[in-house]
Amino acid sequence: MTSRWTAAAATTAHPAAAATVPLITAVDRQGLPPGFVYWDLWPIQDQAGRIARLAGRELWMALTAPDRGDPALRHFEAKIHLIERRDGRWQDLGPALPDQHVPYEREWAGSAVSDGAHVTLYFTGAGTASRAGGYQQRLYESSAAIGADGLPTGWSAPRPSISGWHPAYMPADAHEGEAGRIKAFRDPAWFRDPADGTEYLIFTASLADATSDHNGAVGIARRCADGWQLLPPLVTADGVNNELERAHIVFHAGRYHVFWATQSSTFAPGLGHAPGGLYGMVSDHLFGPYTPLNGSGLVLCNPPEAPLQSYSWIVTAELTVASFVDFIGLDGGPVPADPATARRHFGGVPAPLLRLSLLADAAALVQPEPA
Secondary structure, rough: OOOEEHHHHHHOOOHHHHHOOOOOEEEEEOOOOOOEEEEEEEEEOOOOOOOOOOEEEEEEEEEEEOOOOOHHHHHOEEEEEEEEEEEOOOEEEEEEOOOOOOOOOOOEEEEEEOOOOEEEEEEEEEOOOEOOOOOOOOEEEEEEOOOOOOOOOOOOOOEEEOOOOOEEEEOOOOOOOOOOOOOEEEEEEEEEEEOOOEEEEEEEEOOOOOOOOOOEEEEEEEEEOOOEEEEEEEEEEOOOOOOOEEEEEEEEEEEEEEEEEEEHEEEOOOOOOOOOEEEEEEEEEOOOOOEEOOOOOOOEEEEOOOOOOEEEEOOOOOOEEEEEEEEEEOOOOOOOOOOOHHHHHHHEEEEEOEEEEEOEEEEEEEEEEEO
16 A cells, blocks of 8 residues: 655654754765765665675765766766775775666666675666756666676666556656756665565655645565566655655564655745655555654754755665765855855765664664764
């Protein structure tokens, strides 16, 4: 069944009642080359959702783009890079996928899972190769063997994950758009249900036949013998929020937790007090019904003096929380309209890892993640 994240729940999402991300005052670029920015990261995970160890290596992926002096431009040149975390530091190992002829223009966020011998990358193909700058979105996947050094090798040609359609979802096929207002069919997150071993893709979606332009949803597709089959959404936010980004599921203590990130600016009128943050719901069953964590759905948010300091949170099975450094040093103000000024405040690197605690219908931030 589909669960609703309601306006009544979101109304109670107040920063003062949420776990607060520690203040970020500086950007650590050690190990990362100059001239690039990084955002929207995820680890290569094992099939239980834990951070995988491949020949002893902890490998992640992140969206990467040349630093053009304007943070907004990064979305139009995004390419997935493989990055390694070692001794608490990050190292860029270069593009994950080789250059090849593909129908999309750029790579947006996704997930990666390993069975110990192979890794499969699920990601968003954004735009079209024939016309630059579009907001079209489609889910893709590619697989590679894991070499003796732990690195993926011999990637297959990316292929679309979804071939059919479901009337519950809006297609994300518009060329023109505006950040925060576009519709979604992106961010595939692989999940295996421990109850029966069935594989699913969780993704950020937009609800068709909605009553509001703020029609975000958490989509789901099930692997079948002939590919991925779209199912009705797990969660809808009609009249609440336009974007439930980086949607994913964590199975913990016998319960299913669906998480997503969203920004204050994408809430419907009347809900603008709700902070940008990590939100989530919990259920005893994969298909619900789901109940908002902490009553409102709000799990954690940035401190009030730095509401834009980090974004795009994801949670692993170990309850490690990853994000990237967005805009810091603004003293609570908005992103500067001048691109050069905005760039001086833009982090563009992975943020310090955090750790969650989940108990019943409550979620809390318990400690920084150890190096």
